[in-house]
Amino acid sequence: MSYELVFEVARGDFDTAGEASRKIKRTLQQLGVSNKVIRKVSIAGYESEMNLAIHSDGGKITLEVGEEELMLTIEDIGPGIANIDLAMTAGWSTAGDEVRQMGFGAGMGLPNMKNNADNFAISSKIGEGTKIIMKFLV
Amino acid sequence: MEKLLHSVYLDEEKCLGCTTCLRSCPTGAIRVRGGKAIINESKCIDCGECIRICPHHAKLAKTDPLSKKDSFKYRVALVAPAIIGQFKPKYSIDQILSAVKALGFDEVVEVAYGAEIVGQALKYEYHAKRYPKPLISSACPAVVKLIQVRFPELTDNICRLKSPMAMTARLIRKRIREEGVYKNSDVGMFFITPCAAKATMINNPAASEYDKYDQIDGAIAIKDIYSDLASQIGSCPLQEGIHNTTPESCTWALTGGESDYLKNKNVLHVDGIQNVINVLEEIECGKLDTIEFFEGLACIGGCVGGCLTVENNYVAKMYIQDRAKKMRQTSIVHMSDDYVKSIYNSGMMHIKERINPRSPEPLDQDLNKAIEKMKQIEILETKLPGLDCGSCGSPGCRALAEDIVAGKAKEIDCVFVLKDRVRDLSVLTNELLQVEHPTEKPLIKKE
Numbered sequence: 001m002s003y004e005l006v007f008e009v010a011r012g013d014f015d016t017a018g019e020a021s022r023k024i025k026r027t028l029q030q031l032g033v034s035n036k037v038i039r040k041v042s043i044a045g046y047e048s049e050m051n052l053a054i055h056s057d058g059g060k061i062t063l064e065v066g067e068e069e070l071m072l073t074i075e076d077i078g079p080g081i082a083n084i085d086l087a088m089t090a091g092w093s094t095a096g097d098e099v100r101q102m103g104f105g106a107g108m109g110l111p112n113m114k115n116n117a118d119n120f121a122i123s124s125k126i127g128e129g130t131k132i133i134m135k136f137l138v
Numbered sequence: 139m140e141k142l143l144h145s146v147y148l149d150e151e152k153c154l155g156c157t158t159c160l161r162s163c164p165t166g167a168i169r170v171r172g173g174k175a176i177i178n179e180s181k182c183i184d185c186g187e188c189i190r191i192c193p194h195h196a197k198l199a200k201t202d203p204l205s206k207k208d209s210f211k212y213r214v215a216l217v218a219p220a221i222i223g224q225f226k227p228k229y230s231i232d233q234i235l236s237a238v239k240a241l242g243f244d245e246v247v248e249v250a251y252g253a254e255i256v257g258q259a260l261k262y263e264y265h266a267k268r269y270p271k272p273l274i275s276s277a278c279p280a281v282v283k284l285i286q287v288r289f290p291e292l293t294d295n296i297c298r299l300k301s302p303m304a305m306t307a308r309l310i311r312k313r314i315r316e317e318g319v320y321k322n323s324d325v326g327m328f329f330i331t332p333c334a335a336k337a338t339m340i341n342n343p344a345a346s347e348y349d350k351y352d353q354i355d356g357a358i359a360i361k362d363i364y365s366d367l368a369s370q371i372g373s374c375p376l377q378e379g380i381h382n383t384t385p386e387s388c389t390w391a392l393t394g395g396e397s398d399y400l401k402n403k404n405v406l407h408v409d410g411i412q413n414v415i416n417v418l419e420e421i422e423c424g425k426l427d428t429i430e431f432f433e434g435l436a437c438i439g440g441c442v443g444g445c446l447t448v449e450n451n452y453v454a455k456m457y458i459q460d461r462a463k464k465m466r467q468t469s470i471v472h473m474s475d476d477y478v479k480s481i482y483n484s485g486m487m488h489i490k491e492r493i494n495p496r497s498p499e500p501l502d503q504d505l506n507k508a509i510e511k512m513k514q515i516e517i518l519e520t521k522l523p524g525l526d527c528g529s530c531g532s533p534g535c536r537a538l539a540e541d542i543v544a545g546k547a548k549e550i551d552c553v554f555v556l557k558d559r560v561r562d563l564s565v566l567t568n569e570l571l572q573v574e575h576p577t578e579k580p581l582i583k584k585e
Contacts, residue, residue, distance in 0.1 A: 002509070018423065022419060030512060031501065032500030032501070032502070032508055045423070065509065
């Protein structure tokens with residue numbers, strides 16, 4: 001049996017930012033997933049939410065829980081990423097001043113997501129959007 | 139297994155089952171069943187929120203009566219740093235302590251003594267490097283429990299220095315042993331406490347940090363002795379020079395009092411249990427990676443806001459700040475670096491056991507069954523009104539759905555579901571009334 005949870009995140013939606021990762025954390029606790037895995041998923045989930053709110057024109061986060069692995073899929077509509085290798089570099093960000101003043105946009109989002117996931121795949125099309133699939137071993 | 143005692147309990151006679159406390163509980167530990175509030179022991183963190191909010195004063199903290207000290211030959215009162223905020227600064231700390239002594243103690247010691255040691259030792263502990271950052275203060279036992287229950291992944295971040303209370307008890311016991319007049323078991327140590335969580339630490343040896351050399355024998359609530367103190371202060375025999383508060387440890391009972399010891403570090407101090415939860419959530423998802431030390435205190439204002447204090451927490455803060463200011467100008471109490479270092483290096487300051495997570499139980503040990511239950515919960519949740527009114531006795535609609543799936547509640551516990559059922563039933567009754575049964579005489583008598 002598998003389980004799925006979907007969250008929509010709108011651009012600039014900082015009021016509810018963090019809600020998806022909070023809910024993901026609570027759900028995984030109730031499903032009996034280990035604390036270590038929950039921490040990794042929480043961090044990756046939170047970074048995903050922030051990325052959607054800052055860089056995309058809106059998107060969704062899907063959590064799938066299976067017997068052997070957890071999967072987070074992030075899909076957005078938006079500008080896409082021109083140079084994925086550069087975007088994956090720690091400290092590199094296209095975030096504007098306003099976002100940086102809020103304490104975001106340090107350029108650690110994607111690297112953090114990759115570091116916490118056991119398997120990380122990203123694809124992007126300019127002018128269309130970005131899709132990230134992260135897998136976590138249970 | 140660790141015994142999960144707690145100090146908050148219910149006075150059943152006073153409890154009206156009004157549900158006010160349900161949503162004040164940060165861990166969702168309360169249910170109202172059979173018209174009375176029930177506290178789930180494994181979830182209660184002793185923060186005292188329900189004690190503060192209960193309009194009928196039915197929530198209480200289990201502390202010890204003053205008379206408990208009488209079974210010991212040598213009685214020591216360990217006075218929490220919050221006490222100096224309970225009295226106007228026109229009374230000296232020695233006067234306050236003398237009033238405590240007049241209650242029948244042989245010796246009165248300020249826990250500020252231990253606070254100064256712990257505060258200064260923080261800088262050594264910070265560099266001990268075995269902690270993931272941020273290092274999290276262990277000063278507030280309610281926050282430590284909160285982390286165990288709600289943020290289990292952060293338990294490794296919690297500072298493992300003993301509390302000022304335990305350190306004070308240990309050093310005083312050591313001195314008394316060395317004097318050779320009383321045996322360790324003759325000495326009764328009593329903490330004069332501002333809060334329920336400290337009382338739990340003392341009364342739950344299984345979960346505590348102590349061994350017999352820093353044993354504390356009871357917790358006495360500040361508010362239980364306040365009237366005696368207030369009536370004797372200034373008039374009872376004064377013992378001068380017994381205070382040991384420094385200008386720094388003076389503010390230990392205020393939020394940030396501990397953080398102030400870590401100079402040149404990125405510290406964040408937060409008070410109020412909900413605020414602490416919000417910040418811990420940010421720490422947990424990795425957002426606050428520049429913070430080096432986090433001090434979270436469950437009560438607004440810090441320990442001066444404890445539910446067993448008497449004076450308003452903002453007023454108490456003002457009194458303490460006033461004292462600290464004057465002390466900075468005149469204080470001669472100092473504690474040397476070498477002294478603190480020798481205590482730190484002796485190893486007596488460290489809690490030996492790990493601070494373990496107390497993660498909430500999963501819906502089921504079997505993942506497939508847990509998923510099945512999760513889906514049932516979600517379906518049930520859509521049938522509930524989403525008002526989180528608490529009339530069902532659970533803290534919200536989601537919690538009711540979880541309780542139903544756990545077999546601990548029924549759908550019709552929700553007054554809105556019940557009302558719908560009554561409406562359906564009355565429609566059906568009405569319909570049935572219209573139907574004439576072949577064997578019965580016509581319902582409406584003919585004129």
